[in-house]
Amino acid sequence: MKRILGRVAFNLFAWTIVLVTAFPLVWMVITSVKPQFELFRIPPTFWPEQITFEHYARLLWETPFLLYMRNSLLLSTATTLLVVTVATLGAHSLVRFRYRGRERLAQLVLFTYLLPSVVLILPLYLMMVWIGVANSLLSLVIAYTTFALPYALWLLRSFMQGIPDDLENAALVDGATRMGAFFDVILPQALPGIISTSLFTFILSWNEYLYALVLVNTDEARPLTTGVMNMLISAFNIEWSLLMAASVMMSIPLIVIFAFLQKFLTRGFGAGGVKG
Amino acid sequence: MDARRAEGEVRFEKVRKVFGTNLVVRELDLLIRGGEFLSLLGPSGCGKTTSLRMLAGLEFPTSGTISIGGRVVNEVAPGARDVAMVFQSYALYPHMTVAENIAYPLKKRGVPRAEREERVKRAAESLHLTELLPRKPRQLSGGQQQRVALGRALVRDPRVFLLDEPLSNLDAKLRAHMRAELIELHQRVGRTFVYVTHDQLEAMTMSDRIAVMHEGVLQQVGTPSEVYNRPANLFVAGFIGAPTMNLLRGRAENGAFAHPAVRVGLSGHVTPDLVLGLRPEDIVVGEGPFESRIRLVEPHGHEQIAQLDIAGGDVLTIRADAALPLAAGETLRWGVRAARLHLFDAASGLRLDATCTAPQALAA
Known part of the structure; x- marks a missing residue:
């Protein structure tokens, strides 16, 4: 009896949390398909009386939304590729090679992550101007790399530590070069780690707002976060229905990527050719 | 080839x-x-x-x-x-x-x-x-x-x-x-x-x-x-062989290796401080000049391994036929196969070329 009660209580609790978390998302989707006149009706309707996609159409054809979308996709993909490539090689080095200051270096990397990004924005902006890439997508890729790389390095380092040294040694004795062993043996083993790190980096870049706001000031290079804000929220008016439609569409790429990569995340974790 | x-x-x-x-x-x-x-x-x-x-x-x-x-x-x-x-x-x-x-x-x-x-x-x-x-x-x-x-x-x-x-x-x-x-x-x-x-x-x-x-x-x-x-x-002597070799520390006295529980004649050059190595299988059980109390017996099926408390506070491991009636607490007569014993210099731990001749009765 007590156990059943406990279970019911637990389920109630869990579902409450799910509802509280999910409600704004559901509300977002519902609002995005309500016609304009239904938005501010009191009392509000939960299920729209009439479903319309006019906001989506307006967003796609009459605003620079697609440009922002392209920028965000380019930006996040480029950042992810850069960060994951560098972090994978870096983590491998931190785990496998012995050199002076290796541990210190790893700690230092984490230290950079402790600095609030607000502190780094202005110096970063000045540096972008110096090297002549300010106000471009590239400047954002570089900026995002500065905060995503340390974290990615740490994530991947712990993944790499779980790969036995002997696997790489075996490949070396079997005739592989260092790089060959890395590609043939380490990379396939680290794949779940690499995928989750990519996912993490992609989400981080996709949702980033502050750097994008400060470093970029042209529609040509604006990502979705700042672009949508800039376009739909002004001091006098917030275009709620467009904002909701934009939010829905902004979430779609992440959902697609998650759905696609989720099975890779768990695959390979329990697999081991090593006993002991 | x-x-x-x-x-x-x-x-x-x-x-x-x-x-x-x-x-x-x-x-x-x-x-x-x-x-x-x-x-x-x-x-x-x-x-x-x-x-x-x-x-x-x-x-x-x-x-x-x-x-x-x-x-x-x-x-x-x-x-x-x-x-x-x-x-x-x-x-x-x-x-x-x-x-x-x-x-x-x-x-x-x-x-x-x-x-x-x-x-x-x-x-x-x-x-x-x-x-x-x-x-x-x-x-x-x-x-x-x-x-x-x-x-x-x-x-x-x-x-x-x-x-x-x-x-x-x-x-x-x-x-x-x-x-x-x-x-x-x-x-x-x-x-x-x-x-x-x-x-x-x-x-x-x-x-x-x-x-x-x-x-x-x-x-x-x-x-x-x-x-x-x-x-x-001494390291190799102690490492190779199971059960391990018994190593007894003693002195060279009048052409013999002397330990409170064991005395064996020597021939060849030796140093004053010696370690005698006796493999359990080179100890003769049931006969011989020495006598000690059995501390414990481990039956192994085909044989039994026993430990003896010997004079001088040392413990000696022996191997015996499974049929032999051994019991803890009893006393056992034993001897050694002198030619198969090992001698080491206690200071350097190195093997000595000297050989053991025959076990000698202890001067009670």
Whole structure:
């Protein structure tokens, strides 16, 4: 009896949390398909009386939304590729090679992550101007790399530590070069780690707002976060229905990527050719 | 066949290895003959695995040279040394099938696909792995993984096989079986095997020669019989043999080894402070000049091992026929086979050339 009660209580609790978390998302989707006149009706309707996609159409054809979308996709993909490539090689080095200051270096990397990004924005902006890439997508890729790389390095380092040294040694004795062993043996083993790190980096870049706001000031290079804000929220008016439609569409790429990569995340974790 | 042997000759010359401030291998001089099965035997941390890894090219010697087949390989990459290694963890590539695992070293050497498949097939057949070829390592038992690791080494026909405690993860029964398979494999391929183990039984049963190491120092190199019958020092004496050799500290007195419980005549040059080594099997039970109380008896089925409390506060381990009625607390008469005892200098620990003549009655 007590156990059943406990279970019911637990389920109630869990579902409450799910509802509280999910409600704004559901509300977002519902609002995005309500016609304009239904938005501010009191009392509000939960299920729209009439479903319309006019906001989506307006967003796609009459605003620079697609440009922002392209920028965000380019930006996040480029950042992810850069960060994951560098972090994978870096983590491998931190785990496998012995050199002076290796541990210190790893700690230092984490230290950079402790600095609030607000502190780094202005110096970063000045540096972008110096090297002549300010106000471009590239400047954002570089900026995002500065905060995503340390974290990615740490994530991947712990993944790499779980790969036995002997696997790489075996490949070396079997005739592989260092790089060959890395590609043939380490990379396939680290794949779940690499995928989750990519996912993490992609989400981080996709949702980033502050750097994008400060470093970029042209529609040509604006990502979705700042672009949508800039376009739909002004001091006098917030275009709620467009904002909701934009939010829905902004979430779609992440959902697609998650759905696609989720099975890779768990695959390979329990697999081991090593006993002991 | 002689060329094949010559290219498998391994030589360590004055090889030292230091990790930080830790001296792991000190001045290792060792010649491993081509085609020989040599075991590096010693307790953990004695430098045997490091020596093997230096031979594989996975560690660099701090100083000294290592050569294979007459060529110094200090600067040669592991893959270019023509050695194969079987790891304690097997180190099979988890994402590859058994066939891909075995083919990997061939692939890295640019062997064409058709020949690769042929050689993998042959290696798999000789190790009874044919049905397992399409499987992944995690679907195999420990013994099967072990054979795949051997197959991956075998398929290349390398000059030297390096085996790092390959049997230590197997259960006792399988280990005995694999020992026999390894002996057979060594005879069949006729290549040099360097086998690292801390298990003296493996070393004794499989090796042509054993190199005993301790604290980074090579203690003795010899055939199993030499190492067993003529241990070069106290460490080897205590390490080889199960149950271990009894070591009694005593003095040279009037041409005899004197200990409160044992007296044995000596011939030859000895030092004043001595250690007498008596293997349990060289102690005669039931007759002889000495008498001691039995402390405990362990029946082993075919025999019994007993410990005696002897005068001077020492404990003596003996082996006795299972039929003998031994019981703790009783007193037992015992003697020694004098010709088979070992004498060591207590100060240096080195074996002395002197021989024991006959046990002498204790002056009560």
